[in-house]
Amino acid sequence: MPELGVNIDHVATLRQARRTYEPDPVWAAAMAELGGADGITVHLREDRRHIQDRDVRLLNETVTVKLNLEMACTDEMTQLAIEIQPEQVSLVPEKREEVTTEGGLDVVTQRDRVATVVDALRSCGIEASLFIDPVEDQIRASADLGVAAVELHTGQYALAKGAKQERELELLQKAGEAVVASGLRLHAGHGLNYQNVGPVASIPSMHELNIGHAIVARSIFVGFQQAVREMKELL
């Protein structure tokens, strides 16, 4: 059974809509833990549109399961991660104008930058996971950097319907095999919800799924703890 990393960014999105103190992502993390979350994921964006530095610092003190910090490969973020020391850092591409993370990290063309960040994190005992598209070249380049894990981008699968979704699932299954054969831990995420998570959770050796929007959306109606519990049951 894959572990569930609950991404609580959009709890902070709601708070930032009013620049107020509620809802607090720290409370959401506690509720997620009570609902059975195996990890808490936050993306500290360079533009600080949702999660704030204060959230990451407090979560690092209060979260008792794995804290996974998503961030861009910048010097500023690397310094922050080294200072805060989360259990895991997920490196993602970041564009200011995007609504959400659009594609995977291009480890092939940005090898040197990614390697610098991965090495800096490793020397401080922080595991790195690379968020990549389910593509052979990207998997090989990630394995060459000696990272602990890769997170396969499930966005195309989540957006597709019918036969196209089947093809996207096959790509994820094939990529999953290559990840495991390379000796890396297999993670996946983006766009997963209560309807489409099953086949991805069933990919052999799937270790961790990071899911945010669907859980936060459902939590408005059923409560955070319950929304997490329902996702956990599906896994």
Ligand code: PXP
């Ligand atoms: N994994 C990564 C690397 C992400 O950037 C995101 C979105 O922040 C997610 C997982 C979660 O995606 P969603 O909110 O669509 O579940």
